[in-house]
Amino acid sequence: MEDSATFLDQILGRGTQSSPPDTTQSHTFPEEDFVDTYLNDYDPFSPEIVITEKGAKSLCYGGYIYSLNKATNHSIYWVCRENNIGCMGKVRSSLTLTDIRDINHHNHAPSPSEIREVKAKAAIKQKAVEAYKPKPKVKKVVPEQPGSPHSSVPAATVATFSDNLMFLDAAIEDFPMEPKVLEELDIDGVWSMTKSAIPKRFLLYDNRSLAQKRLVVFATDDHLGFLSTKTKIYLDISPSLAPAVFKQMIIIQAEMGADVVPLIYAFSSGNGAEIYEELFTVILSKCDDLSVRLEPNEFVMGYNVSCIDVLKRLFGAKVLHFGKFYHLSQFVWHSIQELDLTSLCQDSEAFRLICCELVALAFLPIDQVWHGMGTIKETMANEFETMSEYETVKDLIEMFDTLFVTGKVTGKQKLNGDFEVHQLPPVFPIESWNLFNRTLADDPSVNNILESCGSNFTFVTTMTKPPVFKAISFLQQEQQLVTEKIASFNEGAIPQKRVKKNLVTGHEKLAQLCSHYVNGEFSRQIFLVNVARNIRIGDW
Structure with a gap:
């Protein structure tokens, strides 16, 4: 009967010799024996992370194959792959595989040929994949071991540490139990x-x-x-x-x-x-x-x-x-919630607009912010004086005025009976939140200031x-x-800032409004209203 030894059998020296595989197919392997490297240069004491035939990631060292057991702050513990049949072999390695120590001895002899076979099968499988699609560029990262050469296993079969050492699938597929306290x-x-x-x-x-x-x-x-x-x-x-x-x-x-x-x-x-x-x-x-x-x-x-x-x-x-700017709008929104004005904000368009006008003060020239605050107070008196929520709305306006615009007025009576008044500066000076000059100058940092918290994350949940x-x-x-x-x-690369389209559009509109205001095209009150209509607070 014709010898049925496979191509893998020939490479590993098993069975009888047979004619080489048919190379007339449309997808063929290169003529060079790409597995020879494993057979000739394999060093059993050079630790390597390899991908087994079933796709598992294991440590090869000393002629044995180990599976991941657990990891601590400084070490990784590996157990012999034959532990299911009673072998207690175990090693402890550093996180970078530069220091490996035996913990328990094996009850069987090392098997370098088994490691060669695992690598050869992985290589053949990878070559089959490469025959149908371009080979991906995978960086080969192999640890330096004093006295031992680097591993010669191709990058396709030795995974990078970031993928197969620190975060082996077995280690992180299931997150640790969520602590209750x-x-x-x-x-x-x-x-x-x-x-x-x-x-x-x-x-x-x-x-x-x-x-x-x-x-x-x-x-x-x-x-x-x-x-x-x-x-x-x-x-x-x-x-x-x-x-x-x-x-x-x-x-x-x-x-x-x-x-x-x-x-x-x-x-x-x-x-x-x-x-x-x-x-x-x-x-x-x-x-x-x-x-x-x-x-x-x-x-x-x-x-x-x-x-x-x-x-x-x-x-x-x-x-x-x-x-x-995001923090300024969030401050107003949180104040609305604390004063129990959320329902009024939902039901009254006039109240929503006046809240947005408070934030719009950031786009007035610094020397006109105080006058803008006066304009908002006049609007509040005209629109809300007859409403039951007038006093609460007034508290909101006064709170913002004290912290961000005018500051606090204090006074005490002197011994001679005179009353002395002191004007304290605002807790947050106007210069610390005003955006007028930056907006007109098209300062690129404005986009960073307009962004919300966490917007610079890529992987943020x-x-x-x-x-x-x-x-x-x-x-x-x-x-x-x-x-x-x-x-x-x-290295000289210029980072590209990914800015959301709505931020760019919003910045352009605000810059146009500031320019029109400087040119005297509309009044302070109209300016605040127009800016306010381009601002969102909370869910509205």
């Missing part, structure tokens, strides 16, 4: 590291055993170094992006060309001055460890008084604060209060992408 949350192993080809520390700080309010900070040394070169820092605080067991997420960003990239991420179970001081004290301490200095002179952020006070205390009283490990996974992906962007930027 913060005391149950442990962040270690793959969740504390980056997804880069050579994994690096990503978890910068966790005060789990040090304080009642939990603070978890993620950042790499490279991103801290990049941040230290910037004098302007963007800071966003978002309750909705934080995992369910945390109260808020803090995102620290910086400009890279015309773009803004996130560099530091923090989850906190509370807010207030102590959290913000702890966060920036940790960042400053780590910068000192890296021999870099963080010396910003401007923060673009929301209207958080306690956070601003901490920043001025840590970085100097002269540090500037500039608020995002759209879920509200996401599961904690899913949120960390998103941050790991974001960190990897930002690292690639910074590397390209350092």
Whole structure:
């Protein structure tokens, strides 16, 4: 009977020799024996991650094949693939495979030929795929092992570390159980590291055993170094992006060309001055460890008084604060909710318009904002004086005026009976939120200021209060992408800012309105109304 040995049998030296396979088919393999590399150069003590015939990713070392068992903050544990038939063989490796140690011995001999067979089958399968479609460009990343040559397995069969070591499918297909309380949350192993080809520390700080309010900070040394070169820092605080067991997420960003990239991420179970001081004290301490200095002179952020006070205390009283337009509109919306005016905002178009006019003050010239506030007060008196909600609406207007425009008036009586009046400046000076000059000058940073919180994320989840490990996974992906962007930027590439079309259109309309107002084409009241009609607050 004719010998039925397969092409694989011939390559592996099994069975009798037979004629070479038919090469007249339309899809053929190259004539060179592409598996010879495995047979001639295979080093059993050079650790490699390989893809088995069934698609599983395993560690090959010392003539044995291991499956992933578990991962910790510093090590990965592997068990012999024959553990289902009683072998207790186990090794522990570093995250980069540069240090591998035996834990338990095997009850069977090593089988280098089995590893060769696994690699050969993977190579043949890959060649079959390549015959039908172009070969994808996959970067080969193999760890250096002192005294051993690099693995010679093609990139198609040896996966990159970011894909097959730190985040092996078996390790992350199922996220760890979601903690019900913060005391149950442990962040270690793959969740504390980056997804880069050579994994690096990503978890910068966790005060789990040090304080009642939990603070978890993620950042790499490279991103801290990049941040230290910037004098302007963007800071966003978002309750909705934080995992369910945390109260808020803090995102620290910086400009890279015309773009803004996130560099530091923090989850906190509370807010207030102590959290913000702890966060920036940790960042400053780590910068000192890296021999870099963080010396910003401007923060673009929301209207958080306690956070601003901490920043001025840590970085100097002269540090500037500039608020995002998004934060200004959010402040008005949150004030509407706190004063129980949501239903009035839904039912009354006039009230919605006057609320938007408050935000529209940001587009008046700085020296005319005070007059614009007076115009809004006159409109309020004319439209709402007879309504039952007049006093509450008045409280909203006065609150905004005190914090953002006029400030607070205080007074005390002197011993001689005279009454002395003091005018205190607003908590947030007009210069810290006014956009008139930037809008007319077509300042590219206006788009960054108009954007909402989290808009610079690529992988940010759209879920509200996401599961904690899913949120960390998103941050790991974001960190990897930002690292690639910074590397390209350092090589001279100009980052392309992806700006939403509605932001571009809105910016153009606002610039036209500001230009018409400067040219005297309409009054201050008409200007505020026109700008207000291009602004949305809350759900309206």
